[in-house]
Amino acid sequence: MCLFLTFMxxxxxxxxxFRAFRDHVRNSVSAMPGMxxxxxxxxxxxxxxxxxxxLWNATAPEGFALMAVMLIVFTAYLCRLVAxxxxxxxxxxxxSSGPITLWHISRNVLLFLLSVGGLLASLxxxxxxxxxxxxxxxxxxxxxxxxxxxxxxxxEFFKGELL
Numbered sequence: 001m002c003l004f005l006t007f008m009x010x011x012x013x014x015x016x017x018f019r020a021f022r023d024h025v026r027n028s029v030s031a032m033p034g035m036x037x038x039x040x041x042x043x044x045x046x047x048x049x050x051x052x053x054x055l056w057n058a059t060a061p062e063g064f065a066l067m068a069v070m071l072i073v074f075t076a077y078l079c080r081l082v083a084x085x086x087x088x089x090x091x092x093x094x095x096s097s098g099p100i101t102l103w104h105i106s107r108n109v110l111l112f113l114l115s116v117g118g119l120l121a122s123l124x125x126x127x128x129x130x131x132x133x134x135x136x137x138x139x140x141x142x143x144x145x146x147x148x149x150x151x152x153x154x155x156e157f158f159k160g161e162l163l
Contacts, residue, residue, distance in 0.1 A: 003067055003114055004054045010092055011047035014040075024091030028077075046070060057122070064119035071112040078105050 014021045018040070025043075026036035046066065053063030074092075078100050081088045087099040 003064070003111060003118060004051050006111060007047045007067060008051050011044050011051070013092075014044050014047075018044075021091050024089065028091070043070075054118075060122040061119055064115050064122055068112055068115040068119060071108055071115060075105060075108040075112065078108060 021044075022036055022040040025040040029036065029039060047070065050063045050066040050070065053059040053066065074090075078090055081090060081100045082102065082105065089098060090100050090104065092104075
């Protein structure tokens with residue numbers, strides 16, 4: 001649930017701020033300047049596909065696996081941006097992305113661990129049942145997804161006092 005909400009929020013943000021996201025991809029992937037539209041569109045489609053796969057128990061393992069792979073790639077990209085030390089944005093949420101910090105990398109590592117946990121848990125469950133745990137998990141998932149999505153705003157509010 002948490003991964004679904006987080007990926008959905010970021011993909012919708014990229015769609016809303018698509019021009020800024022595409023421009024960021026163009027500037028980031030300078031080896032393929034003509035491919036920025038295709039790469040930017042593919043990222044959004046992959047995120048939405050992963051969310052769609054999580055909607056059915058039969059395809060949830062594939063959704064979690066796709067999210068895990070994307071998070072590995074995204075986290076490696078964030079590490080590259082931090083290592084350059086230029087205070088760059090990742091373009092993760094279109095126009096509103098702030099400079100990347102270790103908090104963003106930590107967020108992605110946690111999301112990766114959640115995706116692996118979801119993959120392992122989903123491999124043993126294909127019954128499609130709704131149980132009471134969903135009512136407990138939903139508020140926690142909403143809270144974590146909100147923190148993950150609005151991390152830039154929290155960091156701006158605390159102005160670096162967290163590190």
